[in-house]
Amino acid sequence: MSRQNIFDDPYFFSSYQELRSGKNFNELLEQPAMRALLPDIRGKKVLDIGCGSGINCLEFSSQAQRVLGIDISTKMLMSAMKENSAPNIEYRLLDMEKLDEIDEAFDLIYSSLAFHYAVDFPRLIAQCFSHLNRGGILLFSQEHPITTCSVNTESRYVKDEEGNVFFKMADYQAEGERHIRWFVDDVIHQHRKLETIINTLTAAGFTIQSCTEPCPDRKAIRQLPRLANELIKPSFIIFKAVKGD
Numbered sequence: 411m412s413r414q415n416i417f418d419d420p421y422f423f424s425s426y427q428e429l430r431s432g433k434n435f436n437e438l439l440e441q442p443a444m445r446a447l448l449p450d451i452r453g454k455k456v457l458d459i460g461c462g463s464g465i466n467c468l469e470f471s472s473q474a475q476r477v478l479g480i481d482i483s484t485k486m487l488m489s490a491m492k493e494n495s496a497p498n499i500e501y502r503l504l505d506m507e508k509l510d511e512i513d514e515a516f517d518l519i520y521s522s523l524a525f526h527y528a529v530d531f532p533r534l535i536a537q538c539f540s541h542l543n544r545g546g547i548l549l550f551s552q553e554h555p556i557t558t559c560s561v562n563t564e565s566r567y568v569k570d571e572e573g574n575v576f577f578k579m580a581d582y583q584a585e586g587e588r589h590i591r592w593f594v595d596d597v598i599h600q601h602r603k604l605e606t607i608i609n610t611l612t613a614a615g616f617t618i619q620s621c622t623e624p625c626p627d628r629k630a631i632r633q634l635p636r637l638a639n640e641l642i643k644p645s646f647i648i649f650k651a652v653k654g655d
């Protein structure tokens with residue numbers, strides 16, 4: 411299995427930046443759902459895994475004592491340092507599967523739409539567990555298994571003769587790499603079944619507090635009509651898990 415750093419591809423990077431500068435799924439769907447689940451981070455230590463250009467780190471920095479943002483992409487971190495820095499934020503170039511190189515513990519480990527890039531998910535989750543203080547929270551979003559499952563990702567929305575729209579899904583039980591076209595060919599995502607995500611979290615010692623499948627409201631759909639497809643199937647899934655006593 412291969413680990414990829416697609417966000418450093420110049421064409422991919424500029425296309426992704428452009429996507430994020432307009433109305434987008436992150437702003438209208440994923441971020442509000444994640445914000446609703448945030449614990450109290452006043453005076454706390456936060457690790458943001460796959461922090462990208464640091465918009466979440468900047469937001470956390472107004473309340474948290476310290477924020478460490480890690481990412482595998484130099485381009486994303488350069489934009490984070492340029493646009494979203496603060497005295498209590500540190501940005502570090504680090505693969506999320508090498509958390510053992512971080513020598514401190516956190517009260518919140520946050521990750522927005524990055525875990526579907528992780529190759530060794532059990533290792534990632536075990537390392538998150540060991541880098542949390544007691545009572546600490548792991549809050550992450552990733553692509554929904556319904557979204558990641560199909561090997562053939564072309565024409566996934568189909569209409570019947572009456573105009574009803576359906577989402578075609580396949581290959582759910584076959585976990586592993588998926589090569590998709592997203593701005594460029596061969597962007598690698600990892601498909602994991604829902605049972606694998608849940609069982610990996612509990613096997614590592616986490617208690618799952620909630621699972622969310624973000625659904626847009628009418629206002630969001632008015633702003634970005636493509637979000638109506640989310641009423642057919644969710645693109646994202648969010649887990650909030652706690653390291654108990």
Ligand SMILES: C[S@@+](CC[C@H](N)C(=O)[O-])C[C@H]1O[C@@H](n2cnc3c(N)ncnc32)[C@H](O)[C@@H]1O
Nearest residue numbers: 417460461462481482483486505506522524527
């Ligand atoms: C979809 S972006 C999300 C960025 C940011 N979390 C946000 O919400 O704006 C996914 C991020 O995960 C990072 N990423 C992918 N694989 C990674 C890895 N193995 N280790 C660390 N970061 C990774 C990418 O470089 C990218 O910045």
